[in-house]
Amino acid sequence: MLQSHCHGVNPLNLPITGSAIGGLLLLLSPFTPSFSGSAARAAAPAQKPLPSAVTPPVSSFLESWPAVTPPSIETPEHSPLGPLELTPQPPAVLAQTNLPDTDGASPSLDPLPEEAPLPVLPTPEELLGPDITPPSLPDTNLPGDDATIVIQRFEVVGSTVFSEADFETITTDYVDRPITFTEVRAVRDAISQLYLDNGYITSGAIIPPQAIQDSVVQIQVVEGGVEEIVIEGTQRLLPGYVSSRINLGTGAPLQVDRLLERLQLLRLDPLIDNISADLQAGTRPGTNLLVVSVTEATSFSARYTLDNNRNPSVGSIRNQIQLTERNLTGLGDGLTLGYNITSGSQDVDFAYTLPINPYNGTLSFSLGYTGSEVLESPFEILEVTSNATVAELTLRQPVIQTPTQELALGLIASRQGTQTFLGIADIGGFPLSAGANDEGRIAVTALRFFQEWSQRSPKQVIALRSQFNLGLDALGSTVNSGDIPDSQFFSWLGQGQWVQLLGPDTPLLLRGSIQLTPDPLLTLERYGLGGQATVRGYSQDEVLTDNGANLSLEVRLPIWRDRNSDGLLQVTPFIEGGVGWNTQEADPDPNSLLSIGTGLLLQVENLDVRADFGIPLISTDGDNDTLQEQGIYFSLGYSFF
Template identity: 50%
Template sequence: MTDKYFQKHGVFWLQLSVFVLLGSMTLRPAKAQIVNTAQIPDGKLILSQQLPPPQDVLPPVPSPHPSPQPPQPLPPPEELFPSPSPSPTPEQPVPEKLPETIVVEKFEVVGSTVFSPEELAQATAEFTKRPISLAEVFQARSRITDLYVKKGYITSGAYIPPQTIQSGVIKIQVVEGRLEEIQVTGTQRLNPNYVRSRLAIATEAPLNRERLLEALQLLQLNPLIRNLSAELSAGSRPGVSVLQVEVREANSFSTQIVLDNGRSPSVGSFRRRLQLNQANLLGLGDAFNFAYTNTDGSNALDASYTLPLNPYNGALTFNFGTTSSNVIERPFNVLDIESSSRYYELTFRQPIIQTPTQEFALGLTASRRESEATYIKGDRLPFPSLGADEQGRTRISALRFFQEWTARNSRQVIALRSQFNLGIGALDATINEDAPDSRFFAWQGQAQWARLLAPETLLLLRVNTQLASRSLLPLEQLGLGGIDSIRGYRQDYLLTDNGAFASAEVQIPILRLPQIDSILQVAPFFDFGVAWNSSGRENPDPNTLASVGLGLRWTQGDRFTARLDWGIPLVSVESRGNTWQENGLYFSVIYNPF
């Protein structure tokens, strides 16, 4: 039923593409550009040309966050939660001796926490100030019950308790429905309390169907759960119910193999990556991710662990990564330039607003980044890098406050991200007399929009910007050029303190093979970016890049994706042209074996 619903609304390709799109939402630090002349200790000139800029020497800090899985489509609400029968209210005692009519001055409604006295009085107003029959008395009671049911309080109701009528006042007692128990079945590795706690916050008394349905939909979107269904049954007494939830877990273990040419040619542009993900390591909904990335001149390890902290999906994440590189690009390979970097991040992220169609979250990251670079085999001299100390090292301690907002429906996804970065001098961070050092302030903003124009035809718009108050260390600068930004140029061709980037792309299907669940799309694109420095530092020339191009994208289910892009630069720059990347050709192959 879920697959039919998915295909019916044409959301699959939107969400699958947005999976790739949103995976780039993490703000990626880059390296600055600096030029120096290399000499050996005896003053004998090694090269008459410039050394490679630090962005080709210092390893980049990779994105520590795994790409989010595409949200699963929701089945119709009646499949998640069929409408239950209202809970029975206590039987109504009918007095044996009662006049045919009675004049009621007012109905006194007792036990309501949802509606104001004015709303309750208005519901029963037509039955007051006139003679009414016994049947109309019970109709007045039913109006109160209907008031609750129409607002989604399907297990709440009203009844008339035994009483002596005085001064024309009849008391109506309200029983507001509540849950007696949440029974979770079908879980295997996942702790049932993970599901129970997320439903409990939506089922506080009085029980409301819409709140419960929204909580079930959020759980259905959770990548740990393949599908679920819920049913309400009568509890041990009137007004209480038992919620029975049957869960079918999704496979929490996955692997991914990625091949692309997205690294700098200085360390080998051909990149291989193997990633292992366990989304439910200890049964708490905690996730562990490990990745190994390799090029001909570099090796990198990345690991992260995420622990849920509350039923509102607040989570604590620790990220760690280390990279070592060796410049293999001629003619700089004779210098035997080696570099390494590490990063440590502790992040708390808390959704503030969370519904099936939108999410707003706040987060704070405590970050530490370190790098060092040396050159000349045997002597191991510190590589002259912007802001580095006499040993070629840079150390950055920073606090990063971010805000994220995502809205989605069956036709589009909009994602906005803002991040304020405050560098501090703590923990032996790099401190220099003049900028750059670990003391800085910068803002990064991103916006992405994916719009389904027709079945399997997708419009993708991206904007990325960074503004800095002063000159930044290489690990904090913004890069333009390459597979993830302006195609047609070398990876991180421009690296500066400030910059802005925009991209537009349309993915159009040209071949469908439903028998193997495959599709071939053509993707024309336009990329544009501008970069500049702070603190009076000279801007690169040119400082603007632009390109147009065409891509081919092949997908086979959710297991295999391959893409080839050809970017044509519109602004001429110097290029060695030794690699596919420098000739505007980019490829990526993503395979998910499990």
């Protein structure tokens, strides 16, 4: 699944520097407004959620204007976290613009999805039935117990699993002494039991017809396999989707633990509601027919969300609608369409994911567009608008995958572009972000290599993510001379999450992230602090810098349950903090945030409601015009299907 795709636009943050402001003032007097920190944050188009940083004061002839905060990108609650920021550099910028928020438009800017503890896995009896019995194999009739024989050696043939030494531990007590043919059969049965004890439930040993020579008895091992996989019960999902994944666990000789692992992985697949299998005798000895019964899950979903997680500059109240089809053509391919709107922005998202192998490797393409307009005073007089696009091609391949653990590697090729405009006096395209060209354009082409590891149990989740970002001079990307930020950069983003279930419906959540870079970064790549996904109690992207780190600790305590409707109400106290710093330019003041607070989380059937109130422990300059700027965040989501 794509994790970074268009979702919403962050407000424009307006860093101010002397040269750009000076030229603009000549055009705009007598319309010169007095800028404040919060207003500055309102002037940048948004891309992914990122916190904003405060830029240094402007040149001496503008000393009366307070420093303005650069833009930030939003970080959706269920996307990889990535910070971005703007740095005023010559030519100075009046306002910063962020790309459309795409639910992960930039893989580097989204928080890790919140993982739930592992559900209780089905037992072997539930998946394969209670009557798993060894196969009936043809055997040779041996004389009764009246006859005895002295055997010097048992020769076991046909085994690809066990060594000669493994069989010697069984046969040692039966050689070099007279034994009955019942004891010969006991050796055969012990070898069959060795296979059964190690999970090879369709394998066994026989004594083939033979003339005993040199006191050597041959025992033949028949290692069973699956002759055919028959899939029953699928509706829209192609049977090959299921059989190709089960086939990975049916290699000869068939081992029940490998088969159960593949069935359990399919049971966890969101496309499948239930699955069970029945091993039946095949057409030849040692072969089996595997009949798999599948109940498909609902693949289509529609969800509406109302929240105030956008930057106040373009309107913090956001309406979102998302349509998802997880099985578009029967291949297990997913399509997601999203539309988000605030009073000053509109976002459109598109994402398509195609499974490319039975190991759950995927190829994803996402495209997002955001148009935004700065509405916050005093910048609305400048008629600042922006548009932004993001396109990504993502290859993700799990290299280790079990029902409890996954290690995946992936590569993202991304292209982001943004342009800002001044409508006043019909100025048109204008460089309002550090690194933008004379027409206000910024373009970033990058390759992003990520590694993801997660481990889940019924009471604990640990998830780690690492991503290396390499900006390229390609496809018309922004390239500047000197220390001006551009598309040529290197950065690393690390993220982690730990969830521990303390009791029924009582999880403890610890999450954090860090970004490091040796380069000054464009706003689209900077690290943001502030907002619901990083440090609550501060407005979205309050601090936006090249480097940064944050940590959050939250516990969810149940105060009401309704088992009939699956209703649950939790109180969620938290403490969060973070720090940001720049590679070359001065750090914003303050460059660290710290807050405590609490919230309420309500889940009832298809409805979830959340409200958080954060108390900032480190004060920052800014207005308190919106709920978000007063430390209050809320979200209401309803799933129609």
